[in-house]
Amino acid sequence: MSLRFRRAVILAVLLFLTFLIASCSKTKEIAVHSEVFYSYFDTVSEISSYAGDSDAVFHENAAAVSELLDHWHRMLDIYHEYEGINNLCTVNKCAGGEAVKVDRDLIDFILYAKDMCVLTYGEMDISLGAVLRLWHDARGADVPYLPSMEELEEASRHVGFDNLEIDVSACTLRLTDSSASLDPGALGKGYAAEKAAQMLISQNVTGYVINLGGNIRCIGTKADGSxxxxxxxxxxxxxxxxxxxxxxxxxxxxxxxxxxxxxxxxxxxxxxxxxxxxxxxxxxxxxxxxxxxxxxxxxxxxxxxxxxxxxxxxxxxxxxxxxxxxxxxxxxxxxxxxxxxxxx
Amino acid sequence: MNRKHTTLVRDTLLIITLLLIGIILLFVLRGRSNEGSYVIIMYQNEEKARFSLASDGIYNINNGKNRIEILGGKVRMTYADCPDELCIRQGWIEYDGQSIICLPNKITVMVSGGDSLVDFVL
Missing domain, CATH: 3.10.520.10 (ApbE-like domains)
Structure with a gap:
């Protein structure tokens, strides 16, 4: 048993162990980029890349997505108005009054929402705003409560797309019922995520995931095809x-x-x-x-x-x-x- | 002579110790990988469902035409609406690569070590 033999044995065992450990660990490692935004749709938005692209390319794409999300956040916000644009908050405020001139994108969203309302037999209805407003206030109170059925039934009389005049050529929206309001909550995030995805796809980007508060839209697969x-x-x-x-x-x-x-x-x-x-x-x-x-x-x-x-x-x-x-x-x-x- | 003898004893001890460590590590690592094992339900070569081998319970599969039981890291077929019921007689399987096939219903129940890494949670 020479020293040389001993060394050889130690080496062999170490190699064996190394091989064992190596075979158990994951070999597929793609560098994942991700960026989080907190300012859109009252939720956490995250854009991630599993495409194996560079930092610079990722940040460029993330910035483009952020800009687009910001645009849709402003359009669909029913609690705040923004300088220079008329959004859903403006449309709701002007209910019963004049038609509101809006961005063409908002008209497209409303038309899509109307289609979805028909498709889902009215179960997903953004014209439910009058009812949802009562629930929103009840949830947000210091001591949350349930709105009374009288209130809810009163509010439900101001629900429906019949109360909404959509003028596609003039790009205007008008709620004819002063108590009616629009609430895009059930659709807005998914719609914005899809718009962001389509923008990335049009630039041949793949291997990305857009996660808007649990609305996940993934584009293609990870770089390794998984x-x-x-x-x-x-x-x-x-x-x-x-x-x-x-x-x-x-x-x-x-x-x-x-x-x-x-x-x-x-x-x-x-x-x-x-x-x-x-x-x-x-x-x-x-x-x-x-x-x-x-x-x-x-x-x-x-x-x-x-x-x-x-x-x-x-x-x-x-x-x-x-x-x-x-x-x-x-x-x-x-x-x-x-x-x-x-x-x- | 004496020195040579001591070296031999030390060498033997060292080899035994290292082998023991190797064997222990092997079991530790294997135990860990077993936790991530799955029961995969295939219908005509297409994956239809996957159950963690750790999720004890009785599950209807293939629209209720077959039923499996998962218990203590093993799985068996407990019901099949086919006449021969060969799959039920096969009993428990637990190791990666083992499978139970219900030929009349074109159902394969197989055990596979799977990757459970989750990218997102909803």
Whole structure:
């Protein structure tokens, strides 16, 4: 047993261990860039690149997305007006008065929202503003409360696209009912995320993810061709995940995520208001929609949350390449056939 | 002579120690990778669902035509609406690469070590 032999043995064992450890660690490492914005849509927005591009290229793309999100945030803001533009806040303020001249983009958004209202049998309706305003005030009060049914029913008389005059050629909007108002909350983030995605796609950008407060829109795949893995929280145990989904080149939007709740007298209510009952929708713990178009996913996630599973499934099945996942309060899962969730 | 003898004992001890460390590490690392194992449900070569091997429970698959049970890191078929029920007789599987096939229903239940890294949470 010479010293040389001993050294050889040590070397061999060390090499063996090194190989073992190396084989267990992940070899695929793409440099991920990400930038977070806090100023849009009252939520956290994040743009991430898994494209393996340079810092400079990423920042250029992120800045372009930020600018676009800022534009849509201003357009769709119903609580603030901005100098130099008429937005939805202006339109709501002028309800019952003169027609308001708006940006062509806002007209397009309203027309899309109207289509989505029809598609979802009115379950996703941005003209529900009068009702949602009552809920917004009730949630935001020092001691949150439930609005009275009389108030809600009164407000519901000022709901519907019949109250909205859309003049496409003159680019004007006018609410004919002075108590009516528009609330794009169920659609705005998804719509803006899709616009941002389309802008990146038009510049041949791929391998990016735009995440607007849980409205995820991913473009292409990661640089190595692999999908993104999205975890859907277990609503009964928010520290855990119920499932994970592999997604690429599509959007994933979840309604009823556990943060979006408020509590009155110990009872938890989701933020989403069912147009039929005028009360928070309580049919599911969460509903996720997976499809390419983020605006459609956002609209459907809200609508499905307010519909029965059967009606929701019928709606989703009538559309091409739309998948959905329903999680009930007891934790049970239902999902459309083509979806292949990883159940944890 | 005496010095040579001591060296031999030390060498043997060293080799045994290193081998032990190697074996222990092997088990530690393997144990860790088992936590990330999955039960993958395939229908005609297409992945239909995936369950963590840690998620104990009884699950209906293939629209209720088959049922699996996951318990303590193992999985078995507990129900199949097919006449032969060979898949049920196969019993538990637990290791990466093992599979249960229900030929009449074109269903494969396989165990696979998977990557559970999550990019986003909703």
């Amino acid at each position: 999908p993104w893995i999205t975890g859907i929280r277990d609503p009964g145990n928010p520290e855990k995940l119920a499932v994970t989904l592999k997604i690429s080149d599509c959007s994933c939007v979840t309604s009823g995520g556990y943060e979006r709740y408020f509590t009155v007298d110990g009872t938890r209510y989701p933020h989403i208001i069912d147009k039929d009952t005028l009360m928070p929708a309580t049919g599911f713990a969460s509903v996720s929609v997976i499809c390419k178009d983020s605006a459609l996913a956002d609209a459907l996630a809200t609508a499905l949350f307010c519909m029965s599973y059967e009606d929701g499934l019928a709606l989703v099945s009538s559309l091409d390449n739309v998948q959905a996942l329903w999680i009930s309060d007891d934790g049970s899962l239902r999902y459309t056939k083509e979806l292949a969730p990883v159940i944890l």
